Amino acid sequence: MCINPDLTINFSPMYRLQWEEVQQKNVILYPEGMVELNQPSAEILKLCDGTRQLTQIVDELEAKFQTTHLEKDVLNFLEDALKNGWIQQN
């Protein structure tokens, strides 16, 4: 599965992204399961709100963390996220 750069990306309504105070981390919740996220993964997923395409997500992250060349890492993560069903494009 590949990310289509021309389409916006949204977090799937079949999952829930949530900050867990006790664990001090973001998690993805789904039927009878949970995935713990590291900070970069959570930052990427929070931008998947159906209003941004890949390049916009990369630009915003690069601006926020004052860095460059994030595209490859972001794309790799999003393709995994798409395969896992956490995000959608339509």
Place this chain on the structure above:
Amino acid sequence: MAGFNKTNITPPRWLLAELTYSCPLQCPYCSNPLDYSKYPQELTTDDWKRVLTQARKMGAVQLGLSGGEPLVRKDLEEIVKHARELGYYTNLITSAYGLDEARIVALKEAGLDHIQVSIQASSEKLSDYLAGTKSFEHKKQVAHLVKKHGYPMVLCVVIHRENIAEMPQILAMAEELGADYLELANTQYYGWAHANRDLLLPTKEQFEKAEAIAQAFKKKVEGKMKIYYVVPDFHEDRPKACMNGWGTTFLTIAPDGVALPCHSARELPELDCPNVNEGSIDEIWHDSKAFNFFRGTEWMQEPCQSCDEKSKDFGGCRCQAYLLKGDMYATDPVCSKSPDHHLIEEAIKTAKKSQEVNEQPLIFRHSKNSRDFIKN
């Protein structure tokens, strides 16, 4: 037990709330205790709210609302609403019996995240026979309604000798109903399933054939449906890492408020499982005898104690050791290193023989049979 370092205690993540032992179905593999009719008292709505608040504060995040049949509780929506407000991911684990569109909508409004519907088999005749209640068509209608209202749906089918040959039809049913997840739960032999084991335990050949079909299907539906395959531990040579380790992750609250480290632990002697009306979840989790009983590895006997896999499977399941060997400290007899492993081999042989003779009937789960178990 003695010597366990209490600073190592991790907080609960999974809370299984068994809201009631009442159930309109009579499945002969029910995981509720055989003597459930001894415990008719149920926690009040306020009790449940307090328990949910306390466990959430400690870090519990997955909430299973189960039973019995949780739909029997008229305050289910109120409990769901409270849980969702606290930030739980709320899972309703139901037979679907008695669920209608109005309640599906009301539960959604209350914040319910997911519904797991169980169906007993792929044909009406067998499903209704196993449920002890005419319910198959109704369950399928409910499954369609669950999807119509946008819930993620898990379809759960408990697998045993009566339905294992139907595996291809079960998989086709999951596709037809639009399940997002299919839980193929090979029967675990506790509670009523233990009492009916000779009639439920499939042969190794039956398991292997069904598993191969399920694995091929898993590949076929990749990206569309996820398969949870609960392994049949009688045919494995290592035990399951039961409950991810005692008192590390899972907390079950029985209908009457008894807190259990696993939903079968009520069958174990000497634990003195605490009640949520006598102490907070924090006290129960950290300080009670029951939750500390099998924490860590110091309680282990040989061959577990010197085994290099002991922190991987924690010696297997305490309830299984107790049910099969009569010693809850023993290595789970499923393990091929266990001196009692012959008990598993004998159970498989006896079940196979019973398949050929088929003389005794299944014992269905209902109050009269439960009372008979208490008497005997």
